[in-house]
Amino acid sequence: MNKEELSAQRAEKWREELRKSRKAKERTDIPRVRMKELDPAYRITNREEVNCGLTREQAVLEATRCLDCVEPLCMTGCPVGINIPKFIKNIERGDFLSAARTLKETSALPAVCGRVCPQERQCESKCFYTQKLKKEPIAIGYLERFAADYEHASGEVALPAMKPCNGVKIAVVGSGPCGLSFAGDMAKWGYRVTVFEALHEIGGVLKYGIPEFRLPNEVVDVEIENLRRMGVEFMTDCIVGKTLSYDDLHEMGFKGIMVASGAGLPRFMNIPGENLNGVMSSNEYLTRVNLMDAANPDSDTPVWRGRRVAVIGGGNTAMDSVRTARRLGAEKVMIIYRRSEDEMPARKEEIHHAKQEGVEFLTLHNPVEYIGDERGRVCQMRLQKMELGEPDASGRRSPVPVPGAIETIDIDEVIVSVGVSPNPLVPNSIEGLEVTPKGTIVVNADTLQSSIPDIYAGGDIVRGGATVILAMGDGRRAAAAMHKALQEK
Known part of the structure; x- marks a missing residue:
């Protein structure tokens, strides 16, 4: 390559960088989307959801703000490890179903998380806009909700990739966010998962603790139905520690137990x-x-x-x-x-x-x-x-x-x-299970395995009180650790 060709190549590279910088400048000038809300005077008369969601146009415009960072720090703020740039870019392209499938690769409850997770303290707090530009971050939570709701409305609800059933039975105590997240990941790996719930409704704190004006029951039910389609079984009105004992679960053939009974005291x-x-x-x-x-x-x-x-x-x-x-x-x-x-x-x-x-x-x-x-x-x-x-x-x-x-x-x-405080039923009913003075179950910080090898625990029964997304992150980590341990056996 002669000097003229090298000079022309450098000039073209400079022009391309200039185009990108201008494109980035255009993106950063777009104001953050504002979601429509019900009028306060009207909404206090009913239990309708306050936030109304984004339109297609709003979602695409907000996704356009994403700068597609080389090192997406937003992902470091997500306890379940969602590929945030990938799902947002799918929205920007108008491929909303692919965005929903990307979310489901790591999250069992995207429509729930899009509504109740504190994104402002997690993924959005790590956004380039927040960290470097001192501007409002990408509305990651709004976009997550949009993609999940769009998929449900389309009628084309896809399941994540599933491995063949391996016949190994796994029990989950509690159907809150930690238990559901754990169940979803174990089902993906082919395990026969049964979730035991003490109350008559599936969903744990998602149903009994969060009002419908913030998280409609219909949204939770859709996510639970997806887990059923993945093969997860649910048993309600069953109190592990009373209705069924630890020994009963063993006699029923369960090879691993995940305690996600929450903090209902x-x-x-x-x-x-x-x-x-x-x-x-x-x-x-x-x-x-x-x-x-x-x-x-x-x-x-x-x-x-x-x-x-x-x-x-x-x-x-x-x-x-x-x-x-x-x-x-x-x-x-x-x-x-x-x-x-x-x-x-x-x-x-x-x-x-x-x-x-x-x-x-x-x-x-x-x-x-x-x-x-x-x-x-x-x-x-x-x-x-x-x-x-x-x-x-x-x-x-x-x-x-x-x-x-x-x-x-x-x-x-x-x-x-x-x-x-943590629900004491399970800890009090299992001899040899180590607990803290506050009643939380003691687990390995990395694997969430308890003092009894086949029992893992996460969420509020370990943390004493946490957000939905932190509980879901515990569920995913415990599932990965239990799967590894069972495979080694």
Whole structure:
């Protein structure tokens, strides 16, 4: 190659790089998509889903913003390892079904994750826009929801690649996100998987803990039906540790057991008045409303409909509870949180929606006593005003009482949402299973294998409380480790 040819080649390479940089500049100038929402005044009268999804045009335009990074850091923020650039590029090309198939390569619940995962703290927080450009990230969660919903609406729901059945039976305790994720991966490898659920509905916390205005039951049912088509069997109304023992599962021929029984034991604050009528946990409140039709006055077990409702806590479950109370007709609904709003663990979107729906936020307040009337029903609450001190182990500034700053407010219902503890049934029923002082199952950090070799565990029963996507990530890791161990045998 002579000098002129070399010079021409360099010039063309420079022009190509210039074209790419201009293309990137055009992409980065596109504003992040805004999803349509139901009007607050309308949505508090029903349980319809608040977020309405993206149109095809919105999805393609948002996908066009993706810069197709050489090193896609967004994937490092995804606990289940979704190939995010690949599924987004399929959307950009208009190949929505291929986008959905890409999601299913690693995620058993893409329509669920697209709705409830905290993408702003995970994949989207790693996006190039966030890290380098200081702009709003690609709406990865919105696009995931779009692709999964599109596939379902199309009627062309595909299953992931499946290996032939190997006849090996695997038991899963609990049908929440961890158990379902684990079951999906084991089914792909050819195992005969049976999921045992204590309640009468499959889905665990996805059904009993998350209201339909945030995650419709129909969406969860579609994902569960896909698992059934993959060969996963489900047994409801079966409590492992009571209905069936560990030994029973062995006698039934199960070669591996995944414990994903969650953290369904509510915590309280141990303050005066917690035993009054009208004070309940968010677990009970949401389970009764979501699974037992308790919002219906004609129900066998109707829930109390307070007019002045206080929800204690600042997480997503607290937001779900206070927004549910609003939909059940409460005239005044309050979030009582001992730190400031900046320290709230709830998703920003949920806080925003709660404010739109008329929820009052009493931050830097902490209840110290509930007061009852002559009938034994809560009627008032005493609140201690707080201020922020030094950061604690979580990195958040610790709340400190302001001396003498106590006020009393009128309420007629309290929903306590200050955390949960692990379900003790399985740990207490298996001799030799190592647990922590908090009741969580001790596992190997890499494989999630417990002190009993054929038992693996993940999700809230190990973490004590986590997000849907972290639980799903545990399910995938445990499945990979159990599969490897069984293959070595």
